[in-house]
Amino acid sequence: MMDQILRFISVSDANVRYVLIGSMLLGMAAGIIGTFALLRKRSLLGDALAHAALPGVGLGFLLTLSKSIVPLFIGASIAGILGVLTIIGITRTNRIKQDAAIGITLSVYFGAGIVLLTYIQRLPSGNQSGLDKFLFGQAASMLPSDIMMMSIVSLLVILIVIALFKEFRLLIFDQAFLATLGYPVHILDILLMVLVVFVVMIGLQAVGVVLMAALLITPAAGARFWTENLRSMIILAAVFGAFSGVVGTFLSSLAPRIPTGPVMVLAATMFFVISAVSAPRRGLAAKLLQLRHNRRKMQQEHFLRAAIEWLELHHESKAIPLKAFIGRTEMPISKLKRVTAWLIDKRMIKFSSSNHIQLTQKGYDKALQIVKSHRLWEYYLLYRMQLQEDHLHRDADEIEHILTPDLIDQIEKILQNEGVDTSNVVSVHPLHQ
Amino acid sequence: MNSGTNNNIPIEIHDMTVAYHKKPVLWDIDVTAPEGKLIGIIGPNGAGKSTLVKAVLDLIPKASGWVKIYGQPYTDMRSLVGYVPQKESVDWDFPVNVRDVVLMGLYGQLGWFKRPKKQHIKSAEDSLKQVDMEDYADRQISQLSGGQQQRVFLARALAQDAQIYLMDEPFAGVDAATENAIIKLLSNLREKGKTVLVVHHDLSTIPKYFDWLMMLNMRIIAAGPVKEVFTTENLRRTYGGKLTVLTEAADKISQAGSVHK
């Protein structure tokens, strides 16, 4: 076992090296093309295509009685394209919707493929055909010539995408606009479809028809979490795909009984889950952190507003007793302690005695801004939206944390235009008095 | 206005904010609908007219505020409220006939498990008669024209025998016959003392069709009798573009993600 791992990692074995490079290129090509398929909302078309390829594999074998990859590839491509045309034909000619059309095509073509496969297995020459490898994939059983083909087609696909990147991007984003620029939209669309067909076909041996779709969809969907930029999304999807290919090949070479396809799919799924959890901004962890950050920010701002409100009532004093905050912020003592600690850390407040705090200049400025935005928003609701006064506070409570200085200025201007005097919204003595 | 227990008010919307994906689309709607009136809801595209109707019906969650139907929460008063969705909201290829669709209006009364009986079928056919569609009861819905589809939806709401009707753009894309049928129907409903809220697009017909008006653009611009509120000034404020402050604040909220849980 150890020996095997070492041999694999060192890539000293020529065959292992080829398989590795091949599955890496395959994963890359699938990730790249999958990104376009995903954004074009055609994820499951790849699935139907892969399933539909099976009878083509069977027929290719039956007609040539050879395991050579070329006839199988051609057969699979024709059957796959026929499958896509079937879907289009079904939805165009009658009221069956696309989802059912995909399901029908996928299952019926696949059933026909199974019929052919079981038929071939009964032929004298069919026993060793090894066509059942096409169901779930077996990278280890690929011949050097297969890998050669796989690599060449993958590279070709990648190169075409690089060359036509600008066109494909606009095709996905705004097809009508691309057409007005004079590009042959339909030809580009068909080309993209043909590239999907190619990737699916070269993946069949390694991944199998059943799960090939995952190699198109999952890396691309995972990459989507990390970036808003198509170029980086494609690169990430290619990386995820390449790693999934390598991991799948590696693990299934350790345990030959386990087919390659499912392992690759699980590897891709793992990348997807990692992305969904840990990607910045869109990821789950980032969202939870953001939520906690917002909550804490709100608590601190409520504390600061309470401080100003207390100061407005008590003009003679600058030191605010801590217990004044209990009623004003409606926070439990333990929470209050933590909020105090955060604000001290930020140098917004300081203790003036053991149970009194005082605002620093920084804290004072911040607090003033919060109160101002709160009250301006209240005015705004009152004058522009004609709300009843009792509704005001709750709304301003929430909005004050997100109004940017920009927006506050805008609101102030609107109010001034309406003839509202906004100069005295906060009536507190300045700190340095 | 804020007592919240007024039993004569068909719909009282109190301080309701509605958000899609955390981005507010309706701000602090606070309005009451008077009883027995035909009430138009108007506003530009994206003003939140359909959203308002859906939020009243609890079809989408409210970020804050509440709605009361005759002083009670909507969930207790469902049977009093009939809904006419936009006709594009369903798949008209669905294999049912006109009578089946109208019967659906009675499913709420029937509750789980029970099946419609003769009297229900009778009342469904009566409703069809009110919209001049009695001859189409056995027609498959896939074979109806746009106006006929709209009338089937109206008949379905009639079958509910509600006190309050909420209609989402019933006049959109219908033929003259249907338009007349709807107008006839609306005035019948008013005679029976029902309250009808209609999302409407065509400004020119407002004084003719409605008694009362809610002018909406992300927030209530004006609400009241047509004679009082249907003014150039209010129209300018309703259709004169969105308030950038509200739009920007909404963007900020959706980015922050936490406020308006």
Add this chain to the structure above:
Amino acid sequence: MELSAAFWIILTGSLVAASCGILGSFLVLRKMSLIGDAISHSVLPGIAIAFIISASRDVLPMIIGASAFGLLTVFLIEILNKKWRVQEDASIGIIYTALFAIGVILISMMAGHIDLDQECVLYGEIAYTPWDIVIINGAEWGPRPVWFIGTVFIINILFIRTFYKEMVISSFDPALAMSLGFNVSLLHYLFMGMVSLTTVASFESVGAILVVAMLIVPGATAYLWTNRLPVMLILSVIFGILSSVFGYLLATYWESSIAGAMTVAAGILFLVSILLAPQYGLLGKFYNHLKLSVSFASDHLLLLLYRQLEREPQTLVIPGAVYQSTSTGRLPTLLALMKNRRDGRISKRKKHLYLTDSGKEMAHQLIQRHRLWERFASRELGLPDDEHVHESAHRMEHFIDENITEELYQVVNNEKSSKSKAKDKYEKK
């Protein structure tokens, strides 16, 4: 023995097909075919885990395991789609491939320990059904799969009977169902639970792929034939049973996988329906199209003869000339000629065509309509009074029925058209 084996296999296939067909009709109508596809793949790990834990083919652990994974699939797809904003079809693809992969790996790792292998997962062991006999107290009670799927079939029937009304309203108009107070999502999950249960009952005898096929294809086929939901449900069952009978015959003929052949049979039935179904089939559409073309051709033919006679009453028209001077194509023109001769509007003497009196009357009407539209087009549509109105009338004359004629008359014969009235009004202001 051979015959009874065939009987049990066909019975099993039919029960699977019927159970799936009923639920599948609703899947198709709810546009959730692919969720059905996903569930029928992703119950596999549930089944495998039940095997590992119970170390047997007991039904109960399998049902629990599979239903749990079926509902998990639906739930995860929803999370991905709604919470993480992954497109729906991509969510389906990600979840079902991942779960199916886990199932395949579990089964490959256990190969040899259990009597389930990778291929069997896909296309089942329906051929062995007759030998998997339930024995109670030494008596044979028929094949186990038949009992299992038969029970599920009855449960499905009961489910649809009980919740028919709720299923219809929540499929057709979920918003209305919600506003009426029905718990739409509860019903959704109940339905998905039924799909999972049906899948697991079908799974080991027919494999994943036949389940997918039977969930979608018979329902979609039935949808082509009818506009009535009850009829659609019954048809889907019938198509399912037909598929399994024909599939079995095909499989014995080809000596191939029975499940695969049943799928192919279902596909063939679907193809035939696409061609033959009366309203939505291609043949029906072709027939309607032809009927329309014939009626166009008939109008053209009458007009042609009429004008010819108007100009030079002595000219004789031969059929060959007719074909050349109409634009509707040979076949419709020929059919139109035959139809008009049968109806006595056109007669043929010495290889020449004449209009009869009723033919002249008809042609006269047509011309009136044509001119009516020309006047309407120039007045109301503001078309220039040249070929424009003629072409417009040429297109429209076929569609003008009595109602429209009446309305056109009113418009055209009014002192002033509505448009010019509006103009007057405007000018007065």
